Amino acid sequence: MLQRFVDFALRNRFLVLSLGAVLLVWGAFSFKALPVEAYPDVANNYVQVITQWPGRAAEEVEQQVTIPLEAQMNGLPKLVALRSVSLFGLSSLMMIFDDDSNNDLNRQKVLEKLAQVNLPNNLQPVLGPDFSPVGQIYFYTLKSTNPAYDVMELKALQDWVLIKQLKSVPDVIDVSGFGGTTREYQVQLDPNKLIAYGLGITQVEQALANNNVNAGGSFIEHGGQAINVRAVGLVQNTDDIGLTVLKTQSGTPVRVRDVAYVTQGPKIRLGQLGKAIHREPGRVVDDGDVVGGIVLLRKGANADTLLAALHEKIDFLNHHFLPPGVKIVPHLDRSDLVHYTAHTVLHNLTEGIILVSVILFAFLGNIRGALIVTLTIPFSLLFAAICLNLRQIPANLLSLGALDFGMVVEGAIVMVENIVRNLGHRSHDPRKTVAQKISEAAHEVQRPVFYAITIIITAYLPIFTLQRVEGRLFRPMAWTVAFALAGGLMFSMFLAPVLTSIVFPRGAREWHNPVMSLLVRSYARALAFAI
Incomplete structure (x- = not known):
């Protein structure tokens, strides 16, 4: 069967070259569209349920919330x-x-179960954001040169404005904010005045809660119109709080401002966020109190697409939306790591191609044959990009770095070297054409080449059986190597003989490498001694 395929390729050179060109173009587009990650996502498919019950001990939370949920x-x-x-x-x-499950369906099933749980009053379990540990793709801080925006104002700006804007970017599942002080309205009661007016803290608390609501009424008919009636009672500032009536004493209302001092102040802090940048040895830029956040990527989403949209959104916010003097400053940007990764991989690939080309020319002694073998590397890489894109497997530094050019070009070296050797020998039958000589040379090594590369691919089969974290870490690497070897095998078996028939139309002269001659003689003596 292999012999018929090779003969078919040599008889239909234009068709084979056309298919090869189509694969190269397709591979170029696939490589450009292929998502590139710094490292594979090893996170499990998970759903987190979070329930807050303020003021309750861990024992009560376990008995009345956790156990019923479990x-x-x-x-x-x-x-x-x-x-x-x-x-x-x-x-x-x-x-x-399970890894084969659909996480969106998992979350839906959990929501259905939550509706059936009996929990204490006013408790509402919520699902955690659907992100993976490697989904923290963008760390930022807020920088202000505007005196009107201190740490408290920046915190309020982030909580009420900025997070909503960043969540509008597709595939941003959540934004975690850190740092700063949270503004709150504080009613600082005077115990002596409370005693003098005969009031308690509970009465003050109840009055503030009752007076901080809106109420809806009916409507008033006015001609042919109906005007809705509503009472607006939500407080707008500290003066509204101070005017809240607590009681009436001798016909005089006692207000909150009579027994307390009302102001805006920071909530009690449980932590503080600092930022330090090491620019060069001995110089550290340190800011001990900043406001920042982390943008979280939806699990399974394309990080490259999100980062491009996120950069565009942040540029708009910095130049057209945020107050003057307030800017979003990136601290850790995943796109920088991806760019460094892609640059490192492409740099290594380029050096590898050049090195392989030089070594092949030095040993084959034929620049045309060396170039044909060198073409195996880009062809196999682009073929792997096509297969990865079709299977929706993103590339990463681990999978691309695992490619061994020696394994990729192994079959092409054997095929081209044997063809060049046969073309350089004088045939006993002078009527044989160059195409016939190439066909005979290809048939001599087609089975060893096929089985050698197939055995290497088979050696990666145990990696495909790995499960959970190990499988998610190493399976993309195994797929990449297997696809690249399959592309190298295809090139060696079909394209290499066709290309040699084109670049050697009148045959070739075999060059006897003195280094190889020395190695062959040494090997012959060692083999004779061993036998």
Whole structure:
């Protein structure tokens, strides 16, 4: 069968070259569209359920929240593991699903189960964002040269404005904010005045809650129109809080401002975010109190597409949206790592191609034959890009760095060297054409070439059986190498004989490499001694 395929390729050279050219063009487009990651995503398919119950001890949270949730979630389809953590005021459930499961469907099933759980009043479990640990693709801080925007104002700007804008970018699943102080309205009560007016803290708290609401009424008919009636009672500033009536004493209202001092102030901080940049040895730019955030990528989304849209969005925010003097400053940008990765891989590939070309020319002694063998490298890489793109497997530094040019060009070296050797020998039958000599030379080595490369591909089969983290880490590498070797095999078996028939129309003269002659003689003596 192999012999018929090779003969068919030599009889239909134009067709084979056309198919090769189509694969090269297709591969170029596929390589350009292929997502490139710094490292593979090794995260499990998981769903996290978070429930907050402020002020409750971990024991109560475990008994009344965590255990009922666990009992309800058991039995979910394709559930592999269920883990939970109960802390003071917080319950967290982590459900890990099979790798073959659909994470969107998993989240839908969890939501259906949550609707059936009986929990204490006013408790509402929520699902955590659908991102993976490698989805933290953009770290930023807010920089302000505007005196009106201190750390508290930057925190409010981020919480109420900036996060909503960044979430509008497709595939941004969430934005985690850090740092700064949270503004709150503070009512600082005077105990002596409370005693003098006969009030308690509970009365003040109840009055503030009752007076910070809007109320809806009916409507008033005015001609042919109906005018809606509503009472607006939400507080707008500290003066509104101070005017809240607590009680009436001797016909005089007692207000909040009579017993307390109302102001805006920072909420009690539980931590602080700092930023340090090491520019050169001995110089550190340190800012001990900053406001920043992390943009999270949706699990399974294309990071390159998101980063391009995110950069465009941040440029718009910096120049047309944020207040004067306030800027978003990137701290860690995944695109920088991807660019460095792509540059390193392309640099190594270029050096490898040049090195292989030089060595092939030195040993083959024929520049045309060396160039044909060198073409195996870009062809196999582009063929691998086509297959990876079709299977939607992103490329990464591990998979691209695992490519061994020696294995890729092995079959082409054997094929081209044997063809050049046969063309250089005088045939016993002078009527044989160059095409017939090339066909005979290809038939001599086609089976060894096919089985040698097939055995190498077979050696990667155990990697495809790896599961979970190991499989997600190494399977993309195995697929990349297998596809590249398959492309090299295709080139060696079909394109290499066709190209040699074109570049050697009148045959070739074999060059006897003195280094190879010395190695052959040494090998012959060693073999004779061993036998």
